[in-house]
Amino acid sequence: MSQPFQLVGVVGAGAMGRGIAQMAVQAGCKVKVFDTSTQACEAALQNVQQQWERMAAKGKCTPEQHSQWQSSLTTVTSLSDLAPCDLIVEAIVERLDVKRDVFGQLEAVVSNTAVLATNTSSLSVTAIAAGLKHPERMAGYHFFNPVPLMRLAEIIPGIKTAPDVCQRLDALTRAMGHTPVLAQDTPGFIVNHAGRAYGTEALRIVGESVSDFATIDRILRDQAGFRLGPFELMDLTALDVSHPVMESVYHQYYEEPRYRPSVITAQRLAGGIVGKKVGEGFYTYQDGVAQVPAEPTTPVVTQLPPVWVSPKAARRPELYQLLKNLGAQIETGQVPSDQALILVAPLGMDVTTIAAVERLDPTRTMGIDMLMPDDAVKRRVLATNPATREDMRDAAHALFASDGKAVSVIKDSGGFVTQRVLAAIVNIAADICQQSICTPDDLDLAVSLGLGYPKGPLAWGDELGPTNVLETLFNLQTVYGDPRYRPSPWLRRRGALGLSLKHQEI
Numbered sequence: 001m002s003q004p005f006q007l008v009g010v011v012g013a014g015a016m017g018r019g020i021a022q023m024a025v026q027a028g029c030k031v032k033v034f035d036t037s038t039q040a041c042e043a044a045l046q047n048v049q050q051q052w053e054r055m056a057a058k059g060k061c062t063p064e065q066h067s068q069w070q071s072s073l074t075t076v077t078s079l080s081d082l083a084p085c086d087l088i089v090e091a092i093v094e095r096l097d098v099k100r101d102v103f104g105q106l107e108a109v110v111s112n113t114a115v116l117a118t119n120t121s122s123l124s125v126t127a128i129a130a131g132l133k134h135p136e137r138m139a140g141y142h143f144f145n146p147v148p149l150m151r152l153a154e155i156i157p158g159i160k161t162a163p164d165v166c167q168r169l170d171a172l173t174r175a176m177g178h179t180p181v182l183a184q185d186t187p188g189f190i191v192n193h194a195g196r197a198y199g200t201e202a203l204r205i206v207g208e209s210v211s212d213f214a215t216i217d218r219i220l221r222d223q224a225g226f227r228l229g230p231f232e233l234m235d236l237t238a239l240d241v242s243h244p245v246m247e248s249v250y251h252q253y254y255e256e257p258r259y260r261p262s263v264i265t266a267q268r269l270a271g272g273i274v275g276k277k278v279g280e281g282f283y284t285y286q287d288g289v290a291q292v293p294a295e296p297t298t299p300v301v302t303q304l305p306p307v308w309v310s311p312k313a314a315r316r317p318e319l320y321q322l323l324k325n326l327g328a329q330i331e332t333g334q335v336p337s338d339q340a341l342i343l344v345a346p347l348g349m350d351v352t353t354i355a356a357v358e359r360l361d362p363t364r365t366m367g368i369d370m371l372m373p374d375d376a377v378k379r380r381v382l383a384t385n386p387a388t389r390e391d392m393r394d395a396a397h398a399l400f401a402s403d404g405k406a407v408s409v410i411k412d413s414g415g416f417v418t419q420r421v422l423a424a425i426v427n428i429a430a431d432i433c434q435q436s437i438c439t440p441d442d443l444d445l446a447v448s449l450g451l452g453y454p455k456g457p458l459a460w461g462d463e464l465g466p467t468n469v470l471e472t473l474f475n476l477q478t479v480y481g482d483p484r485y486r487p488s489p490w491l492r493r494r495g496a497l498g499l500s501l502k503h504q505e506i
Helices: 015-026 038-057 063-072 096-107 125-129 163-175 196-207 213-222 230-237 239-252 263-270 316-325 351-357 390-400 418-434 440-451 457-464 466-480 489-497
Strands: 007-011 030-034 073-076 087-090 115-118 138-143 152-157 179-182 284-286 289-291 307-309 341-344 365-368 379-383 406-410
Touching: 007 015, 015 030, 015 038, 015 063, 015 073, 015 087, 015 138, 030 038, 038 063, 038 073, 063 073, 087 096, 096 115, 096 125, 115 125, 115 163, 125 138, 138 163, 152 163, 152 440, 163 179, 179 440, 196 213, 196 230, 196 239, 196 263, 196 418, 213 230, 213 379, 213 406, 213 418, 230 239, 239 263, 307 316, 341 351, 341 390, 351 365, 365 390, 379 390, 390 406, 418 440, 418 457, 418 466, 418 489, 440 457, 457 466, 466 489
Parallel strands: 007 030, 007 087, 030 073, 087 115, 115 138, 152 179, 307 341, 341 365, 379 406
Antiparallel strands: 138 152, 284 289, 365 379
8 A cells, every 4th residue: 555645845836736734734734835925824824724714614624634634734934844745736837947956956855755747738847857756756747627527637747757656645635535547758748738628629610610619619609518618628627727738748759730829829829818707709708707798690582492402412311300300391303392391410511512513503512410419419510612592591580590499500611610610529539548548438538527528528429429529520621621620540540440439459
């Protein structure tokens, strides 16, 4: 059994540092907090004490626990005051040179048996430890904000980290009531790596003028079940935090196209439009509340045209049933009449390409996203092509909104919105497993806890069907010619054999 930590030092008294300090005390450790700012230390101490007072008032801890916790947390004014600690967790600015300097100073004062840990979210643990005389004592220990609520910690061994170090951190994490996951020392580890697709793909979609920020947020909340849309999320985390992580992971992977950042966030960061904390981001904020543009009203169409569905449309039976439920007049001929609204339902392909390949009249052709079962979504998404007539767009909108369900109409996009984003999420997750960064189970667990996704990405891929995800990616690659959409070998092979994406080879 691993030896428990008794005295923990925390370097950095910001939100992460004070959260780690609080949970370490609650796990039974004594904790000393250091920051170069005395005011930050005092504010951290006060904040944690207030947290405990609220817990005591709600009966979430006993008076004895409350008293013990208060006496177990202190602040110090010098790094040398951390000399007696058997574990020190650093939670300071995300700069390699600063972190290496701090750990160099710490190694000079602590015992040879003390464990050193960094809360870095995107820097190499091996690189941070490279300047130490004893790099085997160093590991990554990445928590998520706010630490008391986000019950996950990534434990990351560097190349030279001793196994016992990770075992001891695992035990401490469990004592905190958190879930530990083990990750290899790769850019972004598990959560920040797996989370790349959500924001970057949404940024590409808006960068193609497919739709606006609010509509994309609505689609991904209502079709895929995300708690926050990508632009709401970036406003909450703030671009001065999220954009540098985008760039860090991208450059550490030597400009891997899957992680390519966006000029949109770079420009907004340069202009100081970083999110909710400054009152202006992708949305403007009044008294902390986002001012979201109203949805377009449903067009009033007195006479709906008949509907003809392309025989090659993906998930055609479901689409026919939906049209019947909506009371549509469905044409069943080999070709559409001159009055018919033409519907296609591609996976990954755009409406324009389908209309051209199938020799359909583009002026009357609309696309509908049928990746997700209609009864499982709160919103239907339609897409025009550059030639679609206004009357056909309005007719399609009115028809699919006739039962009261929300409808968004976007411009042509390979994979609409949800298909693109979910396929990218599943693909990156599959490649994390291909690189053996973590186990498939740890990946889904970490993403569910760390990012709050409705499902783990591999479980999501299995639910959607690996072959559907593969078709979406292959078609996206055809439409855009971008290697960011190339399928991971992990996904391609399991999809070809009909295996679960969580299936591990012997």
